[in-house]
Amino acid sequence: MGRPRTPLLDRQRITTTALEIVDENGDFSVPQIARRLGVQTGSVYHHVDGRDGIIELLRERVAGAIDVTTLDLRPWDAALESWARSYRAAFAAHPRAIPLLMTNPVRAPRVLEQYERAVVLLRDAGFPVAEVMPVIVALENIVLGSALDMAAPTAMWEVTEGAATPRLAEALDAVGGNRADRAFDLALHGFLAHARGRLAECTGA
Incomplete structure (x- = not known):
């Protein structure tokens, strides 16, 4: 038999297959x-x-x-907000990969370069170097938590008739169908407001 025109294995096929397995099961093995x-x-x-x-x-x-071009926007807070929204969408497409990726150190050069751009953005904005990583990690906590929330059941709270929780039932009825998006907007805007305040404290502006 002749050699196949398309190789059976390459890094792209391995990555695609691993991601399919993770999307199904939340983890993978080489076998x-x-x-x-x-x-x-x-x-x-x-x-x-x-x-x-x-x-x-x-x-x-x-x-x-x-x-990553969102990190080229100015001012810095507009760049962070746009980056966060794109980041959330990317990980919401593969929520089961989040625990796997977040419990392993980041080594991929292209991903590290993205963090480098975020660091440069914040340093250019005036954040002291000691404040930069806490800002990035706090933003990631919001983004990844929301990406997981997007994969959660629409009805995360099931209030039965016998439960003594009428105010909870009222709040659940009032939230509507975009709970995850509204919660993300609230957390993101609150985070950015706090970050602006921290920058003002650090720079005396």
Whole structure:
């Protein structure tokens, strides 16, 4: 038999397959990837640096959907808000990948470059260097928490007739169908207001 025109394995196919498995199960194993691709487990290791290498490929794939040009906007708070919204949309598309990615150190160069741009944005705005990472991490907490919330059931609170929670039932009825978006807007705007205040304190503006 002649050699196949399209290679059976490459990093792109491994990443796509791993992400499919994570979207289904919340985790993956190298043997699972191999079985789905119809190859030996050892063949997968010829193309990636083990499980950690695959996780970084997943990180690059998911984060690749974030619009990094938002970090070129000015003023800085408009850039952060636009980046946060794009970041949320990218991770909301793969919510089951969030716990996996957030419990492993970030090593992927293209993802690190995105953080570099965020750091430059904040430093240019006047944030002291010691304030920069707390601002970024706090923003990520809001973004990733909201991305998970978007994957939650619409009715997260099921109030039964026998429950003594009439005010809760009233609040749930009033919130409407865009609870996750409204909660994200509230948290994001509150965060940005606080960040503006911190910058003013630090710079005396």
